[in-house]
Amino acid sequence: MSAHESQLLQVNIGPQHPSTHGVFRMEVTLDGETVVALRPVFGYLHRNHEQLAEASSYIQTMPYTDRLDYFNSMTSNYGYALAVERLAGIEVPQRASYIRALMSELTRILNHATAIGFMINDMGAWHTALQFGMREREKILDLFEMASGARMMCNYFRFGGVVRDLPPEFLPYFDQLMRGLPAFFDEFEQLLRDNEIIVARSSGIGILPRDVAAGYSVTGPVLRGSGVPYDIRRAEPYGIYGELAFDIPVGSVGDVYDRTLVRFAEMRQSYRILQQIRERLPDTGGGHINPALANFGKQKALRPPAGEAYARVESPKGELGFYLVSDGSTQPYRYKVRAPSFINLTPLGAMCRGHLLADVVVILGSIDIVMGEVDR
Amino acid sequence: MSDQPAAVRLTAALPAAWRDAARLEAHAADLPAVARFVRDRLGYAMLTNLTAVDDLARGEIEVVYHVVSPAGGAPLAFRARTPRAAARLPSLVACWPGAELQEREAYDLFGVTFDGHPDLRRIYLWDDFVGHPMRRDFPRQGDKYIAGAGEE
């Protein structure tokens, strides 16, 4: 190559592209097929979510957080509810906390199953892996529908609890799902972990070394895949996570393969957490919501005292943080979302440099982004 | 914040850097020194969140930095203020590469210029956009941009 005079090729991947997971654009400079530089371009889905929230009352924003990460509306709800509760000093009953954690872990399983599926799709497998994940996701969405009435845009959380208790048909269906999950994990993991092409395509690709990963502010499976055992459920426990036993899986190299393995292991850990929650759930007391806020009018009229609060939850994609500043009125003075999908894209250019064009989409897939959250 | 010992150590180590030590509000010029101390001496290796807050009443923009330690614990928040009319702060990208996109976001939506940022461009809005929409006095414009569409 060096003996010839080569011309760099500028390629726009996106905003309309099969594997940018929405309207995301990457300006890629190629030398042959090798990536020389990559610049992510954002904003095609920008709707100034934060400003809308600042013009709404606190509870009006709750359904809108569903639309941030539309795959994981439950954890988005959780983060926002947690921030407002911290700001206004609201107690959450024990049972509500258990239901919240249950929903969060179900969300994690569905997100990881489909995230792995989407990544394998980006590698060129014709949707088969994705369909495997989608099959389990449908069952979990059935559960969400039972509890909240909606499959994806759940709007289930309220300040001080959740909107309604679990319906009677929820737990039998949940138990049925739980019986099937280990077989699904085994099947899914075996199908993909032992596939030679997937291993060849993902190992050694998009390495984010352990010592720089934290500096790039990446969180979630991307950070843990690099070997940093950082999980907000352990680092700063919220809800009932302090009482639950689970391991934090970490990778060793920090490549795409490690991130995938971390997601596999996290699904199993979520299963473990769900087992513990299921065991203790019947004994929990306190109702599904704080009685002081059980009436929707009270939720609407919430006026947190002036001050600020930052709350974060471990969403399946990483640290989902909400920073709120209150001036004592019914609307937040400042509402900021710390979106994991967005900040995890910071090292994308560095991770892709020197790899081939085919690796770019795989690396992007391994970061697991949702454009609703990236562009907000 | 709740992480009192770290905040105490921070204020004690850099006594001159603070405009309001109780809120951990640093002078803009001292921000890089604070950041380096927080990262290297206090172990907060991750800048997890960077938020700009438009304080219309005081005519200032406050930028809040939430940093966390990979070892765990609650985040530490320190901040700096800059006048709205000429919002300008030193960039922390050299200290935390993770600040890159977040500083671009604050620049785009609040108009805070970060000196030393490697690639300070608008991130969400297009380059010819006028104004910074997250400022509290940004006028409500309706569908100004959509009405003009249709050419091209």
Add this chain to the structure above:
Amino acid sequence: MNRTIVISQILVIEQAPGWLVAALNHAIIAGVLLIGGAITMMLQVWVERRLIARMQDRLGPNRVGPEGILQSIADGIKMFTKEDIIPRAADRWVHLLAPIVALAPIAMMLAVLPWGRGLVAVDLEVGVLYIAAVSSISGVGLMMAGWGSRNTFALLGAMRSIAQLIAYEIPLIIALLGIVLLTGGMSLARMPELQAGIPLFGSSIPGAPDLGLGWFIFTPVGLLGGIIFFICALAEGERTPFDIPEADSEIVAGYMTEYSGMKFAVFYIAQYLLNFALAVLSAVVFLGGWQGPGVAWLADAGLGAAASLLSLLWLLLKAWGLFMLMVVIRAAVPRLRVDQLMSFAWKYLLPLALVNVASAALWVGLTEWSSIEWGNLLPVDGLAPWQRIGVAALVTAVINLGATRWVLRINRAPAAAPVVVPA
């Protein structure tokens, strides 16, 4: 061996001048092949979609016609009515000609394939050479499409397809070369005829029944050659895991990115037709072609037409089986990366194909040469033909197995599967 005579007899146009008869014959055969090709392509699309859907917990197209079998016709009508978009910056003529250049050589391939006992449109003495030559022309069409579209994705796709076609054509042809050595000729029409008899020994054992199972795939040379050929056929036909030139998740649709409407449909037809032609070719060369149990028996019983029909059925069965194997592979695995694709061609397939040619030569020597030709080094004259085949099979099996193991071992990447440790 001019099979077209049969047709002229059917038509009973004895008074017509000879050139007219020949022209009519060729036109009719070409028409039959092309219409058959189009129908095959529609069926292929339907089979592929349904089969993949079954593997993915879905139903697939099941609304248009019984079980959705007319879905492809509905799609075809949609294609016809779509706007034909030519990018402003494109080279109009190259853009227009590219699909035609891609399709024509593939249609030409169909001419020399023996579809059944006595059913071959053109019996070329150099059929294998013709196939190799013609099939590489379609690469020019792909390059024209990529270059003429003025689109970076299309250009990347075209570059990839050219690199891939060149890399895989070599082991493909060398795999065929082994069989050419065995048959001693390049005629494709003769290949199935040589695969009569029983597995491995063919018709060498006197008195053994002709089961039509003396397929080359049952010999060590044919087995290795067949596997290499099928892998290369996947790459030539741009099937997963080698669908790199049109990798939809990377470069949108590769060289087809800027095509719409009928031009896109022509590319689509070309691709499926090529897949089918390659499946037929694999069947003819390695799986006995139209040979199968019952064909020889019917022919001996004097039912020539029935034998031909049965033989056609056997060939189609084998070809569809291979096509379905391609579909299953597509649904099961992701695609390789460009560099992995190249190293697979040059580091695995090419050396194995070369070893296979050597094995084939040894096979011919052990089965057909006399002791004098061996320089009296090997006393092969005393052995019966089936004994000689047994010895040859043993020797070549050892060589091919050893070579395969060796190639796999020297190319093994250092195992680097990271271990997840719970914190």
